[in-house]
Amino acid sequence: METILIDRFTCEGKGFVVGRIAKGVCYIGTANVAKEELEKFFKGWPLKEEKGSSQEVKTQLMAYFMGKLEEFNFPLALVGTTFQKKVWQKLVTVPYGKTITYSELALQVGYEKGVRAVANAVGRNPIMIVVPCHRVIGKNGRLTGYRGGLAMKVALLQSEGISEYAY
Structure with missing residues (x-):
């Protein structure tokens, strides 16, 4: 198991945590639940705080939240079962701006x-x-559910121009 480098930052008033391994970003979550999620998703993996290690992620997330970015272009490291990775690759x-x-x-x-x-893999x-x-x-x-909460799901959809959902 690789060491996951952890970086924290605030974007749009919300605290985010990013985890990265050699192949790319393996985790993005909100600061309030990151500790529990990292233990759940990466049980036993060593973690090391490395401030500033995710500047490109922060820059792109900020652009996304400002409506200036529709596709992210940093490397991802999908860590999960073969089936989960297949679902995530399809996701x-x-x-942008569409639902499935x-x-x-x-x-x-x-x-x-x-x-x-499939729903479990998405979750x-x-x-x-x-x-x-x-x-x-x-x-x-x-x-349906979202690990960031339904309010965040609605906000993300609305920021992408999907306004038929309200919370």
């Missing part, structure tokens, strides 16, 4: 009857915003 292809249902996502990853398994996505699990909605068009 990255969901365009869990059923559609399951179909796209070739697991049509496994909607629940274990360790790289919020960049791997855009906030763009996944229920089949009935309703918002």
Whole structure:
């Protein structure tokens, strides 16, 4: 197991934590739950604080929040099962300003009857915003959970021009 380099910063008034390994960014989360999430997603991996190690991530997140960036272009290191990585790789292809249902996502990853398994993989996505699990909605068009909270999910969708959802 590699050491995960941890950096913290504030963006749009919210504290973020970024984790990075040699291949790229493996974690983005909010500061208030980062400790618990890092233990959950990377059980047993050593962590080392390295201030300033994620400047490119901070710069791109700020541009995203200001509506000036629609696609992130820093390297990602997806850490999970083969199935989870397949789901997350498909999530990255969901365009800015668009949503997809869990059923559609399951179909796209070739697991049509496994909607629940796909939903679980989405819920274990360790790289919020960049791997855009906030763009996944229920089949009935309703918002479902988001590890940053439903208010954050609505705010992210609205910042992308999707205003039909309210919290």
